[in-house]
Amino acid sequence: MRVIIDAMGGDNAPEEIVKGAVRASKELDVDVVLVGKKEEVQRCLAAEGATDLKVVDAREVITMEDDPSTATRRKKDASMTVALNLLRDGEGDAVVSAGSTGALLTGATLIVKRIRGIRRAAMAPALPVGEKGTLLIDCGANVECTPEYLLQFAYMGSFYAKKILHIDNPRIGLLNVGTEDSKGDALRHETFALLKEAGDAGRINFVGNVEASGVYKDMVDVVVTDGFTGNILLKTTEGVAKMMSGMIKKSLMKSLKTKIGALLVKDGLKEMKKAMDADEIGGTAFLGISKPVIKAHGSSKANAIFAAIRQAKVFSESGFTDAVKENIDLLKIDSAEG
Amino acid sequence: MRVIIDAMGGDNAPEEIVKGAVRASKELDVDVVLVGKKEEVQRCLAAEGATDLKVVDAREVITMEDDPSTATRRKKDASMTVALNLLRDGEGDAVVSAGSTGALLTGATLIVKRIRGIRRAAMAPALPVGEKGTLLIDCGANVECTPEYLLQFAYMGSFYAKKILHIDNPRIGLLNVGTEDSKGDALRHETFALLKEAGDAGRINFVGNVEASGVYKDMVDVVVTDGFTGNILLKTTEGVAKMMSGMIKKSLMKSLKTKIGALLVKDGLKEMKKAMDADEIGGTAFLGISKPVIKAHGSSKANAIFAAIRQAKVFSESGFTDAVKENIDLLKIDSAEG
Numbered sequence: 106m107r108v109i110i111d112a113m114g115g116d117n118a119p120e121e122i123v124k125g126a127v128r129a130s131k132e133l134d135v136d137v138v139l140v141g142k143k144e145e146v147q148r149c150l151a152a153e154g155a156t157d158l159k160v161v162d163a164r165e166v167i168t169m170e171d172d173p174s175t176a177t178r179r180k181k182d183a184s185m186t187v188a189l190n191l192l193r194d195g196e197g198d199a200v201v202s203a204g205s206t207g208a209l210l211t212g213a214t215l216i217v218k219r220i221r222g223i224r225r226a227a228m229a230p231a232l233p234v235g236e237k238g239t240l241l242i243d244c245g246a247n248v249e250c251t252p253e254y255l256l257q258f259a260y261m262g263s264f265y266a267k268k269i270l271h272i273d274n275p276r277i278g279l280l281n282v283g284t285e286d287s288k289g290d291a292l293r294h295e296t297f298a299l300l301k302e303a304g305d306a307g308r309i310n311f312v313g314n315v316e317a318s319g320v321y322k323d324m325v326d327v328v329v330t331d332g333f334t335g336n337i338l339l340k341t342t343e344g345v346a347k348m349m350s351g352m353i354k355k356s357l358m359k360s361l362k363t364k365i366g367a368l369l370v371k372d373g374l375k376e377m378k379k380a381m382d383a384d385e386i387g388g389t390a391f392l393g394i395s396k397p398v399i400k401a402h403g404s405s406k407a408n409a410i411f412a413a414i415r416q417a418k419v420f421s422e423s424g425f426t427d428a429v430k431e432n433i434d435l436l437k438i439d440s441a442e443g
Numbered sequence: 444m445r446v447i448i449d450a451m452g453g454d455n456a457p458e459e460i461v462k463g464a465v466r467a468s469k470e471l472d473v474d475v476v477l478v479g480k481k482e483e484v485q486r487c488l489a490a491e492g493a494t495d496l497k498v499v500d501a502r503e504v505i506t507m508e509d510d511p512s513t514a515t516r517r518k519k520d521a522s523m524t525v526a527l528n529l530l531r532d533g534e535g536d537a538v539v540s541a542g543s544t545g546a547l548l549t550g551a552t553l554i555v556k557r558i559r560g561i562r563r564a565a566m567a568p569a570l571p572v573g574e575k576g577t578l579l580i581d582c583g584a585n586v587e588c589t590p591e592y593l594l595q596f597a598y599m600g601s602f603y604a605k606k607i608l609h610i611d612n613p614r615i616g617l618l619n620v621g622t623e624d625s626k627g628d629a630l631r632h633e634t635f636a637l638l639k640e641a642g643d644a645g646r647i648n649f650v651g652n653v654e655a656s657g658v659y660k661d662m663v664d665v666v667v668t669d670g671f672t673g674n675i676l677l678k679t680t681e682g683v684a685k686m687m688s689g690m691i692k693k694s695l696m697k698s699l700k701t702k703i704g705a706l707l708v709k710d711g712l713k714e715m716k717k718a719m720d721a722d723e724i725g726g727t728a729f730l731g732i733s734k735p736v737i738k739a740h741g742s743s744k745a746n747a748i749f750a751a752i753r754q755a756k757v758f759s760e761s762g763f764t765d766a767v768k769e770n771i772d773l774l775k776i777d778s779a780e781g
Contacts, residue, residue, distance in 0.1 A: 245620055248628045282583055282674040290586045290671060315677045321682025333628060334675050336620040337655045341679040344659025348572070349687050355712030363711045369704025373694030404591070 109197035112141030113166040113184040114204025123149035125410025141184040163187040173207025189216040199397035199417035203405040214400040222433040226393035235323040237270045244335035252295040257436045261392040263309045264325035268423040278315030354427030388413030447535035447723040450479030450765040451504045451522040452542025461487035463748025479522040501525040504624030511545025537735035537755035541743040551736040560771040564731035573661040576609045582673035590633040595774045600665035601647045606761040615654030616663030
C-alpha cells in the first residue's frame with residue numbers, strides 16, 4: 106500500500122506535509138512517496154531524520170492564484186500534476202493533497218478519470234455529528250446538479266458510509282426545506298422520486314427529506330444535496346462554530362470569577378473544540394474518481410496530513426470503488442446524457 | 444399605532460401571547476387588539492388583570508395540520524384570517540402572529556396583498572451577527588427564485604437595514620460558494636450582474652459575493668439569497684448552535700472540577716445563549732407585503748411576543764413601505780412576468 110503525497114500543497118507546505126508523511130510512514134502500515142521540489146523536500150526530511158523516504162522531483166507548484174480549471178493542464182511539472190500522473194500510472198494506490206480544491210478535483214477528473222458511468226465526482230466530508238460522523242455529499246464540487254447526479258451521490262454516500270465509516274445500514278436523507286415528501290423545488294421533487302424508488306427496492310435506506318437542523322440532530326448518516334447548498338451547510342457550520350467559540354472565550358474572560366472558572370472547565374471545552382476541528386476530521390474524499398484522491402484542508406498541519414493519509418489507506422483497502430463499479434447499472438437513469 | 448395580534452397562533456397560545464400583548468400595551472406606546480376565541484382570551488386577560496384590552500372574536504384556529512396554501516381561504520373565521528382582514532380594512536397598523544409560517548405568508552399575500560410591483564414577499568430574519576444583526580433575505584418563502592426576485596430582495600433588505608436596523612450604508616452581499624465574481628450557478632451569475640449594476644449606480648451598497656462562513660465574520664449587513672439556500676443557512680445555524688450548547692453543557696458536567704468551574708462561568712455563558720436565542724431576536728418580517736405582518740417564532744413565549752410587537756411598531760413607523768413604493772421602478776426589470 107503506497108500513498109503519493111503532494112508535498113507542496115497547502116498553507117504549511119512543505120514542512121508540515123513532510124512531517125505528517127514521516128509520522129504516517131512510521132505509525133501506519135504504508136509506504137509514502139513525496140512529490141515536490143527535491144531539495145526542499147529533502148531538507149525537510151533531513152530535519153525529521155527520515156532521509157530514506159522516496160521523493161519524486163517536480164519543479165512547479167499550483168497556487169491559489171492558478172485557475173483551477175486549467176491548472177494541472179498548464180503546469181505539467183507541478184507537484185499536484187505529477188502526483189496524479191503517478192497514481193494514474195499505478196505508481197501508488199492513493200493521492201493526498203492539501204492544495205487547491207478546484208485544481209485537485211479537475212486534475213483528478215482529467216488525469217485519473219471518473220469511474221465509468223459516474224457523471225460527476227463529489228466532495229464528501231464527514232460532519233461532526235454522532236459517533237461515526239455524518240457524510241455530506243456533495244459540498245461544493247458541483248453547483249448545478251441533475252436528479253441523476255444526486256441519485257449517484259446517494260449510492261456513493263451509502264457505500265462510503267458502509268465501507269469506510271462502518272455504519273451498517275446508513276440512513277440516507279435528501280437535504281430539503283422541510284421533512285414532508287412534497288417539499289422543495291423541481292430538483293428535490295424529481296430526486297425524491299428516484300431515491301424513494303431505490304429505497305423501496307431495498308438498495309439504499311432512504312429515510313426521506315431532512316432539514317439542515319435535523320442533520321445536527323443526527324437524523325441521517327448521509328446527507329444528499331447539490332454542491333451549492335452543501336457548501337452553504339458546510340460553511341455555515343464552520344462560521345457558527347467559530348463565532349460561538351469566540352463568544353465562549355470572551356464570556357470566560359469577563360471577570361476574575363469567570364477566569365478562575367475557565368481554568369476548571371478548560372479540559373471539557375477542549376474536547377468540544379476537538380470535535381469541531383477540521384484538522385481532526387482529516388481529509389475529504391472525492392467520490393466517483395476511479396482511484397482514491399483525498400483533499401486535506403488547506404491549513405493542514407502534520408496531524409491533519411497524518412489523518413488524511415490514514416483515510417487514504419482505509420479508503421483504498423475498503424472496496425468502495427469496486428462496490429460502485431459492480432452496481433453501476435443501478436446508478437444510471439435514462440437521460441439526455443445517457 | 445395599533446397592533447393586531449393573532450392570540451391563538453403558536454405552541455403557547457393563548458396564555459403566553461396574551462401575556463406578551465399585555466406587557467406591550469403597558470410598556471410600549473401601542474394599542475393592541477387580540478383576535479381569538481373570546482372566552483379563552485378574556486380568561487387569560489383576567490389572569491393578567493388587564494380586562495380592558497380589546498378582543499375580537501374568531502371561532503376557528505389554523506393549526507400546523509392545515510394546508511398552508513389554502514388555510515386562510517378555508518378557515519374564514521380563524522384568528523389569523525380575521526387578524527389579516529382587520530389589517531386590510533385599516534382597523535390596525537400591523538399584524539403579529541406566531542402561527543403557521545406558510546399560512547401567514549399566503550394569507551398576507553392574498554388578503555393584505557403585496558406592494559404593487561413586488562413579485563414575491565420574502566422572509567427576512569436578523570441573524571445574531573455584529574451589533575445590529577445581519578439580515579437574511581429570503582429564508583424560506585420562495586424556494587425557486589428568478590434574478591428579478593433577488594434584485595427586489597436586495598433593495599428591500601437595504602431599505603430594512605437602513606430604516607429598521609439603523610445601519611447607515613448597509614453592505615449587501617449575494618450568498619455564494621466563493622467570493623470571486625464568477626462563482627455560482629446561472630441564478631447567481633445573472634443576479635450578480637443586476638446587483639452590480641444597482642451598486643455601480645449608487646442605489647445599493649453591493650459588496651459582491653459572500654460565503655456562508657463570511658456571513659458569520661460580519662462581512663455584510665444583508666445576505667441576499669433564494670429561499671432554499673437561505674433556509675439551509677438559517678436551519679444549519681440553529682442546528683449547530685443547539686448541538687454546541689449541548690456539548691458545552693455536557694463538557695461542563697464531566698467532573699467535580701468542571702462542575703465547580705461551571706458555576707463560575709455560568710453568567711458569561713448565559714449572555715452567549717441569549718445572543719443565539721430565537722426568542723430574543725423577536726419576529727421575522729415579511730418584506731414586500733403592503734402593510735407590516737410579523738411572524739413570531741412558533742415556540743414564542745411572552746418575551747418573544749413582546750419583542751415581535753415592538754418590532755411591528757418600529758416597522759410600521761419606519762417608512763419602509765413608502766421607500767419601496769417610491770423606488771418601485773428601480774426594482775423591476777424587463778421579464779416575461781413584466
